[in-house]
Amino acid sequence: MNEGLRSELSKQGIFTTTLGDLYNWGRKNSVWPLQFGLACCAIEMIATTMARYDLARFGAEVFRPSPRQADLMIVAGTVTKKMAPQVVRLYNQMPEPKYVIAMGACAISGGPFKQGYNVLKGIDRFIPVDVHIPGCPPRPEALIHAFMTLQKKIETQQLTGVNRPRHLDAEAPSEFPVPKFGGHDLEPPNNPAVWHAPKLVREP
């Protein structure tokens, strides 16, 4: 249907859409985050849901304590090596379609605690991340921005074709392997299927 016809119909009070748009419209406006705080960022995450910032305006006020009922994992805070297997396990327990926001410098890369022996240098070493939101901690506005970015991503996902979302692709993995505690470090220290060390490019 071309745009002209659609706008002509809407003038007559007839609303037309595609099934894919309707499906994504519903999905993006009812994202249920997992009630899952790790560190400092969790306080700002709570502040985002409270009176002044009110994440409920975006249909995401229902924080679920159980991963089985959640669509979105907000990794809010430092992921330590002791906690990393639990984070991956929680992610595995979430049903598809599921999304991840890495909130704050620590969740992205280890942040200020990057030099710590027990700090995981970014949760994207084990699970795929959809939106990174920097800050230490990010302000509530920044989290809302991350959330709107995620909504845009959901909105533009095609339901068929090569780039269809993971939950519509029977081949795509839904669970990721859980690392084990080793004698000196996690074993393995990252999941090569998800993460590669970035190539170091230096100005000559």
Next chain:
Amino acid sequence: MVMETLEQIKARIENAISGAKPEIIPNESPSAQRSLLLDPAHAVEVAKFLRDDSQLRLDYCSNVTGVDWLDLIIKEKVKVKKVVEGVEKEVEEPVERKRPGYLEAVYHLYSMALKHGPLIIRLRTENRADKNHVPSLTPVWRGAEFQEREIYDLYGIIFDGHPDLRRILMWEGFADHPMRKDYVEPDDYEYEPTPHDEVLEKTKQHHSPEPKP
């Protein structure tokens, strides 16, 4: 209330407990918080004395800290009499003395009843490797329980008589004691150019710098 001086406390400990040889550790910094070094054999007795004595009543063990002291080579100049060219002279000669490393547990004691403090007591292990035992003071002050566990976890001091000596912060099965000064952390840096010297050095170990095409 003002606490007795460290010298008075030392003298009273020596009177009360035979064989205890507390030693005053000086502190040159402006804080002037000196401490008492206890010998491990009498540490628990001395601790009980400090807690129960009516003038001290140090009933509150605020803080327990582990410290790792590495082997230290102390360079000193010692005057030696030497025969130089047939004449006996006093000559200064550099002498290297090796102080073996040890692990230390430092306790900061206060009194909640008499509202004074701090009295700082220290316990030292014989060395950093196998003779790493000190008596636990958790039976005297329960507040030391988690802190001694933490020191066991991060420094590897074994507290004899601790009711529940397990790792507390790192996972069971972790092999190292990461707060020791010679601990080598796992090399899992994300290799990105940063201005920090140490990080840059680590980065270089993994990547030869590739100039942009």
Next chain:
Amino acid sequence: MFMETAIDTPESKYEILPKTLSNGEMDGELLEVAMGPQHPSTHGVFRMDVVLDGEKVVKLKPVFGYLHRNHEKIAENTTYLASMPYTDRLDYLCSMTNNWAYALSVEKLAGLQPPERAEYIRIITGELTRLVNHTCLVGFLLQDMGALGTPLMYAFREREMILDLFESLSGSRMMCNYMRFGGCRVDLPAGWLEQAKRAVDSYSGFLDEFEKLLTENEILVARTQGIGVLPPDLAVNASITGPMLRASGVNYDIRKVDKYGIYDRFEFRVPLGDHGDVYDRYMIRLLEMRESVKILNQALRDIPAGPIVDPKAKLRGFRPKVGEAYGRIEGPKGELGFYLISDGTPNPYRYRVRPPSLINLTVLEDMCLGQDVADVVIILGSVDIVLGEVDR
């Protein structure tokens, strides 16, 4: 390489327990429950391994370390000043008091004396932090009791007022990084004191509103009175500090004992509890907030003009003499201390945080034994922990 299954292999660390309580009331299987690290009521990534006989707790072991991010090790590898932003992230609700405790310890180590105006600013920001912390604590405690949302929303509404003050002062809402050795980083911006005065004036009204809603609420009283009793002798022996100690009736407030800063100039009282139960711990926090408002009113009235940093303090080339110092303050959660050993280099040789949250958890098992499993959540909530400080 990876774990085979998604479920942990159960390896019980407990010896075999009797299957009934000592009075023989219940006879059933013991149930071992791991509460946390992902649990809506554990205030972060804290874990309790609880052994239950029916509803009753027969054993409880806290498990730490899920947020152990090596604060002390990082601080020993960097300069004194560079650790200041890390202290913000210890107890991330109370960055100002963390800054203060660290600055106080370094001042003891290096022999610095902050000027008078800086001391006043420290007291104002410190007491505002106490308001933030206690308000949030009451909100979270009520949330744990099942009042989902509403009290916490009231609490966060007030918190935002104070965070606005912190933001205009330091540039950041939560991680203020405001204090410096021998003073403070920047002077108060124009109009800040008036804004603070307005916020403090409105706080008594908020506390009245809060108390009207909560203090005599039947459900709150029924859920908290007589629950999680902590006897005073055990509290002292287990090094409990802060509101939790005073709820058990022990009169020990470091603001009064050490008189650090200029606390001896202010008139305030130290509220004490009688029973040491969860209700007393809740009430102590509300009463302490009223005392904080009193201190704030005096400080905002008396604050003098003048410099804000000790002229002896230097940012570059800061090398304290060889020695050690332990400084402590009455943080909102208890005694927050920093123990520093200097070896004459720009980095501390040993940097130790005395974490009140961790040490206050020593008696968690004693308070929970024999209580219902639903009360464990409330008892933990009344201890007031922040995991950034527990695990560091």
